[in-house]
Amino acid sequence: DGGITQSPKYLFRKEGQNVTLSCEQNLNHDAMYWYRQDPGQGLRLIYYSQIVNDFQKGDIAEGYSVSREKKESFPLTVTSAQKNPTAFYLCATQTGYEQYFGPGTRLTVT
Amino acid sequence: GENVEQHPSTLSVQEGDSAVIKCTYSDSASNYFPWYKQELGKRPQLIIDIRSNVGEKKDQRIAVTLNKTAKHFSLHITETQPEDSAVYFCAASRDYKLSFGAGTTVTVRA
Numbered sequence: 001d002g003g004i005t006q007s008p009k010y011l012f013r014k015e016g017q018n019v020t021l022s023c024e025q026n027l028n029h030d031a032m033y034w035y036r037q038d039p040g041q042g043l044r045l046i047y048y049s050q051i052v053n054d055f056q057k058g059d060i061a062e063g064y065s066v067s068r069e070k071k072e073s074f075p076l077t078v079t080s081a082q083k084n085p086t087a088f089y090l091c092a093t094q095t096g097y098e099q100y101f102g103p104g105t106r107l108t109v110t
Numbered sequence: 111g112e113n114v115e116q117h118p119s120t121l122s123v124q125e126g127d128s129a130v131i132k133c134t135y136s137d138s139a140s141n142y143f144p145w146y147k148q149e150l151g152k153r154p155q156l157i158i159d160i161r162s163n164v165g166e167k168k169d170q171r172i173a174v175t176l177n178k179t180a181k182h183f184s185l186h187i188t189e190t191q192p193e194d195s196a197v198y199f200c201a202a203s204r205d206y207k208l209s210f211g212a213g214t215t216v217t218v219r220a
Contacts, residue, residue, distance in 0.1 A: 031206065042116075042199055042210035043154070050206070058207070059111065090153065097142045097161070099208060101153040 003027040004102035006091050011107045013085075021076045021105045023091030031094040032074040036060060036087045037104075043090060049074055078107065085109045112137040114202050116211025124219050129187040131214045133200035136181070142203035143176060143183045147196045148213075154199060158185070190218045 003026045013019045023032065031050045035043040045058030049068040063082025068074055078085045086109050091102040113136040123129045135143075141162040146154035160167045160174045160183065167174050171190075176183040187194055195218045201208040 033208075040212070042114075042212045043208075044210075045207065048207065094206060097203065097206070098144070098156060098159065100156065103153050 004091060004093055004100065006089075006102040006105050008105060009103065011105055013107070013109050015109055016080045017109075018080060019078050019085075019107065019109075021078065021089055021091075021107070023074045023076065023102060024072055025074075025093045025102075026072065027093055027095070027100075028071070029093035029095050030071070032068070033092040033094065033099065034058075034064075034066065034074070034076045035090045035092065037090060038087050046076065046089075078109075112140060112202055112204055112207075112209035114200060114209050114211045116200050116214055118214060119212065120215045120217070122217045122219060123190050125190055125192065127190055129185075129190055129194070129216055129218075131185045131198055131200065131216075132182060133184070133202075133211050134180075134182040135202040135209075137202065137204055138178075138181065140202040140204045140209075143174070144201050144203070144208070145172075145174060145185050146199045146201070148199065149196045157198075187216075190216075192218050192220060194218050 005024045007022045033048040034046040047066040049055035065077045090104045092099045116133045144159035147157045148154040171188045173186045197213045200211040
């Protein structure tokens with residue numbers, strides 16, 4: 001999981017603004033995932049991609065968008081349509097069955 | 111979709127004692143069950159996993175058991191140490207998508 005980077009670590013935005021979270025990996029893994037974590041809750045799947053130029057909605061995709069133009073990169077855009085965007089966002093890659101997480105981005109929207 | 115329930119939500123144990131966390135899942139087609147440990151503000155770390163064709167797996171002080179018939183699996187930590195204090199998440203996977211439990215906060219008292 002040292003090969004997964006997320007930037008920035010902390011991000012602050014005003015309500016009504018779109019914001020893009022970065023996720024980059026050098027592990028050569030095909031599959032990448034985005035999760036949201038709220039205090040006292042488990043991780044919830046936003047979007048995932050098993051191959052370049054293809055991605056699927058997870059359980060809570062509303063208000064989010066992604067792209068997968070390169071194997072190494074899977075950026076997540078939090079749009080103004082997301083009603084409660086303040087959360088800890090985690091990117092993950094997968095090899096076989098095992099998923100490994102990046103360090104996360106803590107987004108605060110006020 | 112898959113529903114994973116995790117109990118207890120908090121667990122306090124004396125150093126040296128054992129800790130047990132239990133999870134149930136709803137989708138009988140789930141075939142992979144990882145456990146993650148997350149320290150405050152950090153990424154979840156995979157600590158042990160089990161596949162549906164195995165009943166038990168052990169790695170030093172941690173072990174996981176799986177009962178497919180009852181659709182439940184458990185994490186056992188023996189000889190607990192202060193560094194075991196963290197939040198632990200179980201998950202169940204079907205078609206390479208993970209569904210997480212809500213987490214158990216484990217506190218090891220010195």
